[in-house]
Structures are given as structure tokens and as C-alpha cells.
Amino acid sequence: MCGIVGYLDTSRGSRPIGTTLLAMLTALDRRVPDSAGVAVWGEGVDGFTVRVALPDGDELAAHGTRVVRRARELARVSGVVAHGPLLTFDIGKVDAHELVAALERDGAAEVVSLGHRLAIVKQVGAPRNLDTEFGIGKLAGSHGLGHTRLSTESRVDLSHSQPFWAHGTPDLAVVHNGHITNYHRLRRRYEQDGVRFYTENDSEVIGVYLGRKLAAGATLHEAMRDSVRELDGSFSYLAATGDTFGFAKDPYCLKPLIVAETPDAVAIANEEIALHAVLGNGYRAREAGAAEVATWTTPPARGRQKRRAA
Amino acid sequence: MRTIDCHGRSVRDINVELKTAIGSGERDVRLVNPDARHNLAVAVLTDARITIDGPVGYYCGGMSDGVRLTVRGSAGWGVAECLLSGEVVVEGNAGNGAAASIRGGTVVVKGDAAARAGIAMKGGRLVIGGDCGYMTGFMMQRGRIVVCGNGGPALADSMYEGVVFVGGEIAELGNDAVVSDTTAEELAEIHATLERYGVKGPDAFRKVASGRKLWNYDTKEREAWKAAL
Structure with a gap:
């Protein structure tokens, strides 16, 4: 029942990505907000x-x-x-x-x-507290992910809150709704390789999995495509780096994930209510398919471009 | 006609006003600003006409009997679930489990329907203008599904009775699903239905039905059961 949202602002509009993510999360906050957080890829x-x-x-x-x-x-x-x-x-x-x-x-x-671009802000409690506490509404960037959590299997504290940074891989972060049922087996295997796990949360293993694939030379799209076969369970997850943004869904299509693409944005959430909150009526929503993986290239950091031009 | 503005209101509040209006004899109700709320217009037990102007969330129109519902937008999971009779038309795409377990009536999704459309149908008719997702028609017991576009993986898996007609390509047939030719009579009925709801479909359809191999357990066919389960 976790709420997950993602937004890629392809037009680089004037509304801060933090405001957009907050509106999407607030639309989902009746999913019992044990904790909430956002990941934003900013100017760098x-x-x-x-x-x-x-x-x-x-x-x-x-x-x-x-x-x-x-x-x-x-x-x-x-x-x-x-x-x-x-x-x-x-x-x-x-x-x-x-x-x-x-x-x-x-x-x-x-x-x-x-x-280089990633900043994660998360805490225990409802999404709206993220703005009153941290002013996330002002966070600028080209894309971001958000999460509001109903804890089912592990502790409620800051470490167990999402988004998860893929520890050790700069700029890679993940939000997940569902259960990774081969979590313990994967974790044991990775721990034998010396990987440190920071939580008891099964979602953490997704970032570890993707980070290892990237380190071995895969693109994020390739890593995510492999993940839908190698991760077991029911899951929808969103992942992004500084230059790529995307989603993956399990082969049995057991978790909802609604996608809308407009000329200005890609918006993804596990309930359409979150898309409607930021896109109004100008979009066409579709449910992602079984084992579907889609990624988009994100616009480069605006600040860095300007600096180069100057 | 009565118009109900959903803006800023709870689902319960909206549904109570809808039911009260219908109960007092209103035959035509329009809901505006639904904003993808869940559970709108569920369990409507009359043949009132309801138009929802915009997207709806999960379970819209579910458990209804006789309703004539149109959604001018997309629908989330389980639209028209357990419909007994009447018609539900979604002008956009539908999420997983559209028309699951319906016993009668007609559900029309003019766009694409996602995974598990029409699973466990016990009667009635599901028409999909676009493509359908994974496991459409799974364990269907009676009724008809018409898919104008492409059929997804595991199509018509483990069906009892009932038929799925597919106009486009089939990604993969489910366990014990068998393809045969559509009769002229069936084709005429499909085209009449499509015309009635303004859905454009191809000229020809393939018919997918149960091969009935899984109806009874046979120890000699353990392999077939292992694959199905």
C-alpha cells in the first residue's frame, strides 16, 4: 500500500519539481503515511x-x-x-x-x-510535513521520485524510509511498492560479496541490485529489464539517476502503476489520483504492463549548462 | 438531469448524494470533477443513467445491477467488477481487472484494458477497443470478451467456458486455450455490438475457447497440470 510517484519535467517548466512531488504525494497520503520522502535531481x-x-x-x-x-x-x-x-x-x-x-x-x-545531482529528503510522518520541516516545495530539478509508506515488514524510522539511495552508487535512487520475496536469498549472496545492508527493508535490495549492474557496465534500462526476471514477488518500482528516469513492473502485474506522458512531462504513480493532481485533465493514463520496463533520458542540469555557456 | 460536483468532497458524500438523487426518482445524473477518486457509483441497483466527466480510480460502478454508466476518461483497477446487468462504458483506458467476475451486462473499454481483464467472468460481455493485458479472461466461466486490438500474454488461461474474440495479434495463448474460426453468426453479433457502442474494430476475429483438458484431473496428464499450476 505504499504510494510511489515519479515526475520527469521534460519542458523544464517554472514550477519547482518539489512542489509537483509534494502535490502527488499529498494526493496519496491516505495510504497510511508512516514515513515520506522525495528524491530530486537538481542542478548539480x-x-x-x-x-x-x-x-x-x-x-x-x-x-x-x-x-x-x-x-x-x-x-x-x-x-x-x-x-x-x-x-x-x-x-x-x-x-x-x-x-x-x-x-x-x-x-x-x-x-x-x-x-552530483541527487538530494533525498525523508522523514517519519506524512508528506505535508516534508514541506513544513524542510521546504521541499522549493526544490528545483528536472526529475524526482517520491514515496509515502505503509510499513508492513520492517521498522518505521528514517533509515527505513524511502526513497532509498543505492548506497555506494552516486545519483541512483529507488522507490518501491510491493514485496521482494527473494530478498533474503539475494541479501545473503550480496553480503558474502561484502555489501553492507543498512535496513531490514526488502526494498533496499533493488538499489543494491541495480548499483551492481551499473558497476558491471549495464545501462539503467538494461539493469531494470534484467531485474523483472531476477527479483521475485509483486512489485512496481521507479528508479532514476542523473540522466535516466524509469519504471519497472513485476511479470504478474500484481501492483498498480499508472503512467501518463504529455509533451511537457512523464508522470507515474500507483494511483491516477496523483497524476490528476499535477496534470489536470490534459493527459491520457495507462496501466503499465506485466514485466514492462520503460526509461526516459532526462534533460541535463540547467545550472551546469549555463555555467558552461558563460 | 442532476449534476453533482465532486470537487473537495469525500467519496461517501458523493455516493450518498448520488444514491439519494436516484432514490428520489432522478433518471439522469452527471458527476463532474471526479479527479480519479476510487469507488464512485458503486452498487447502483437501478437503470439510472450516470455520466462521469473525467477519470475515475478503482472499482468504479462495481457491484451494480442495471446501471447505464459512462466514464468520460480513464478508469483504475476493477472497473464494473461484479456487474450483474446494465452497461458500463469507459472512454479511455482501464487498469487491471476490468469487468472481473461480472455476471451479466456489457462493459466497454474504448481504449486499452490492462492485466486480468474479464477474469472469472460468469456471464455478460466485455468489449475492448484497444489491446488487452496479461491473463485476460483467466478462469472465465461464461460470457464473451471481444478484443479489437492485440491480445496480451497468457490469454484465456485455464478457462471453463466463455469465449474471447481477438482482432489483432495474440502475444501468447494461456494454458488450455484453443484457437478456432469465428462463425458468420458470431461475427455479425460482434460487429453489431461494436457499432452500437461506436467502437472501430477489424473485419475478422479469431475465437479463443477452452480446450477442456483441464476440466477433469487426469493422472496421465500430470505434465499439463504442472504447467497450468
Whole structure:
């Protein structure tokens, strides 16, 4: 019963993608909002934008200082913003794995998202709190994903909230509705290869799966196409990177996923009510088919283009 | 004619007003701004004419008996589920399980119908103007499905009785589904139905029915059962 939404703004309209995602999620929020979150691919930085969650406790400021110090040892850090247990900063060019290892050493922090363009904002509670707490309505970008969760099998906390960044793969994030029934088998196999899992949530394995395929040279489309045969269960999921946006549906078509393409946008959600909330009446909705995978190339980051032109 | 504006209202509130209007003798009701809400116009037990101007969510018109419902937009899962009699017309596409388990009446989807259209039908008629999705007609027991476009994978899987007519290509036949020629009488009836609802279809249709091999369990045919289950 999780609500998943995705929006690709091909026309790069004036409405911030954050406002669009918020409207779509709010339309789905009666699906019991245990937690909610959005992933937005914004204008981009040359290095990485990093969001980390600090451990709960009284020494938040000390944890934050320690994490920033570790980041500064690797590259130049700017734009540090703290919001409760969440810390955001930009960092210059650095190896992603080295950075994550440094930040997470001794449980100092958990990296929530990392990428040239990706930023994930999520928390326990209803979607509308994301705007009052974090002002996600103002987030700009070319595409984004959103999730509102009804927890069925694992804990309700920040780590178990979606979207999931595919830990270790910059800019790759996933939202999922359904159950991955071969999760334990896949997880065991990946853990033998040294992959660390951060949650007990079966959805996490999708990002790990896709990240490994990308690392082996597959495109996101190819990785998603393979996933509908190698992941078992009932699922609809959306995945995106800085340059690709798409969806995948299980071979038995057990979970809903409604898709609408207009000249200006691609909007996807598991209820049409979320599409109608942002597209009005000017679209034609269709249900995705069994084992269907579709991806779109996203427009390049606007800010970076401008910088190059200047 | 009564017009009900759904804007800003709960589904229960809308359905109560709809039922009250019909109960007081209104024969023609129009719903505007449905905005893809679920469960609109369910269990309507008269032959009132209802027009919904826009998209609807899940289960629209389900469990109705006699209703004459038109959706001027797309429909989500389970449109007209368990219809007993009457007609439900969707002018756009329909989600999974369109006309599932209907016992009578006619359901028309002018666009495409997604997975499991017309599964477990026990009578009635489902007309699809476009393509149909995975497992259409699965375990159908009676009635007719007409698909003007292409048939999806596992078409007409494990049917008891009932027939599926397909105008386009068939991606894959389901277990125990057998193709035969459509008779002139059947074809005339199909074209009359299409004409009645303003659906454009091809001249020829193939007929898919049960091969009846799965009707009874036969220990000599264990392999067929293993494939079906």
C-alpha cells in the first residue's frame, strides 16, 4: 500500500519539481503515511552533494562537527546545513566509496544520499510535513521520485524510509511498492560479496541490485529489464539517476502503476489520483504492463549548462 | 438531469448524494470533477443513467445491477467488477481487472484494458477497443470478451467456458486455450455490438475457447497440470 510517484519535467517548466512531488504525494497520503520522502535531481555540483543522518542523542553538534572534519580531510567542503539529525554539505571531487567509508566509520553517521545531482529528503510522518520541516516545495530539478509508506515488514524510522539511495552508487535512487520475496536469498549472496545492508527493508535490495549492474557496465534500462526476471514477488518500482528516469513492473502485474506522458512531462504513480493532481485533465493514463520496463533520458542540469555557456 | 460536483468532497458524500438523487426518482445524473477518486457509483441497483466527466480510480460502478454508466476518461483497477446487468462504458483506458467476475451486462473499454481483464467472468460481455493485458479472461466461466486490438500474454488461461474474440495479434495463448474460426453468426453479433457502442474494430476475429483438458484431473496428464499450476 505504499504510494510511489515519479515526475520527469521534460519542458523544464517554472514550477519547482518539489512542489509537483509534494502535490502527488499529498494526493496519496491516505495510504497510511508512516514515513515520506522525495528524491530530486537538481542542478548539480562538480563534486558531490552529501546528506547524512547523525546518530540520535544529545551530542548532535559534536557528531556533526566530527563528520564535517572527516569530509574536509578529503576535499573542500561548502554549504554545510544542519537540520535536526540531518546534515547536508557539498564536497569537491572525491572518490565516493572513500568518502562514504570515512563518514560512516565507527557509526559516526549514515549517508542518506550522495550524488552530483541527487538530494533525498525523508522523514517519519506524512508528506505535508516534508514541506513544513524542510521546504521541499522549493526544490528545483528536472526529475524526482517520491514515496509515502505503509510499513508492513520492517521498522518505521528514517533509515527505513524511502526513497532509498543505492548506497555506494552516486545519483541512483529507488522507490518501491510491493514485496521482494527473494530478498533474503539475494541479501545473503550480496553480503558474502561484502555489501553492507543498512535496513531490514526488502526494498533496499533493488538499489543494491541495480548499483551492481551499473558497476558491471549495464545501462539503467538494461539493469531494470534484467531485474523483472531476477527479483521475485509483486512489485512496481521507479528508479532514476542523473540522466535516466524509469519504471519497472513485476511479470504478474500484481501492483498498480499508472503512467501518463504529455509533451511537457512523464508522470507515474500507483494511483491516477496523483497524476490528476499535477496534470489536470490534459493527459491520457495507462496501466503499465506485466514485466514492462520503460526509461526516459532526462534533460541535463540547467545550472551546469549555463555555467558552461558563460 | 442532476449534476453533482465532486470537487473537495469525500467519496461517501458523493455516493450518498448520488444514491439519494436516484432514490428520489432522478433518471439522469452527471458527476463532474471526479479527479480519479476510487469507488464512485458503486452498487447502483437501478437503470439510472450516470455520466462521469473525467477519470475515475478503482472499482468504479462495481457491484451494480442495471446501471447505464459512462466514464468520460480513464478508469483504475476493477472497473464494473461484479456487474450483474446494465452497461458500463469507459472512454479511455482501464487498469487491471476490468469487468472481473461480472455476471451479466456489457462493459466497454474504448481504449486499452490492462492485466486480468474479464477474469472469472460468469456471464455478460466485455468489449475492448484497444489491446488487452496479461491473463485476460483467466478462469472465465461464461460470457464473451471481444478484443479489437492485440491480445496480451497468457490469454484465456485455464478457462471453463466463455469465449474471447481477438482482432489483432495474440502475444501468447494461456494454458488450455484453443484457437478456432469465428462463425458468420458470431461475427455479425460482434460487429453489431461494436457499432452500437461506436467502437472501430477489424473485419475478422479469431475465437479463443477452452480446450477442456483441464476440466477433469487426469493422472496421465500430470505434465499439463504442472504447467497450468
